[in-house]
Amino acid sequence: MEHLVSHRIKRQAVLYREQPIPLSAVVHETALRMGFGGPDVVRDQLEYLLTVSEYPHIDLRVIPFGTGSFPSSGAGVVYFAAEVARLDSVQVDGDRFEFIDTEPQLIKHRAVLDRLEASALKPDASRDLIRRIAQSI
Template identity: 80%
Template sequence: MPPSKIPPSIRQRRLGAELRRLREQAGLSVTRAGELHGATQSRISNIESGGYPVSADRVRALARLYECADDALVEALTRMTGGRTRGWWEEYREILPAGALDLAEVEHHARSMRIASVVHIPGLLQTPEHARALFRDVVPPLSPPEVEHLVSHRIKRQSVLYGEQSMPLLAIVHETALRMGFGGPEVALDQLDHLLTMSEHPHIDLRVIPFGTGSFPSSGAGIVYIHAEVARLDTVQVDGDRFEFIDAEPQLIKYRAVLDRLEATALKPEASRDVIRRIARSM
């Protein structure tokens, strides 16, 4: 695919969407914003759709035009400029859904993440064999190469948890996910051992919601909350057959509150490890 035909990345689209929100908050139409900025209406529209690369200086100029007084937000937006990030995920373009690439890109730029999952171990904490067992059960069935592409993509996403710039992660997992046994006893036991190992890393906070806790918010869906430099630029990705990214401020507030309650409901880290060890001994 020629570079000119590559669609904008999720960060480019988000930058454009935030500039549109600033314009709308300023009460300016696209036409009027173009006139004041010295640009055509189509140029402003293309910027807001993420289809036209913008410089940090242009972002600052538009922010001044829109009378945005949030300096932290403006500076965070300037760091989203410069065109598409050529990350490792680009090798999967035209192989995996665009949403999979978007998720990897957002995770790569995240300051921290919070994940809540009921039925599945979070992807960032899965072993290759556990992930492979999940993808082999997809309906309609995937071909062996498709499965391997998905597994390698999932494992490469985990690079955010390693190295000097390892990202802080809070993972809240229900006991159901620990007992599902995907891939059989050997794969399941290896997955539990991997969770215990990862939970010992200082930047990983793994917490378990045990059976008998009762009801808890959003008990039917997995949530991935990706924290950006400023809260307004956070992103939520929810489980489903299709990748769905949420960035409307009321929804972000809602999911932050849900995760706060889930964190309060879950066991503390050491008690959570005790649950995992007990389940592993029973296998």
């Protein structure tokens, strides 16, 4: 577990360096309403998301309840888009860590990500929803 936490902290650090990498994140409303850690922890996490979603290099979008079918397995997926497409890769978090870099699988994951982004609210509407969820806790 310590290794996973360390990895996520290192991965997160690239968002705060002098020339941060752009980040596009799509989160389902269900994930925002999970109560892990209790109300104070959840509220702090939502406030953190609101803060970082204002950064110019971060695009945070929420798929709200009632959108219809969810075009994903529900596993956490990180799509790393490189300057050269053939260097793209995907990390799938689940029961086991999976790293994908074959073209057919990358095409499949990119298509899923495109559908997720199309189902999600725009950034301002996403922030409004996150704010309402935080206030309701």
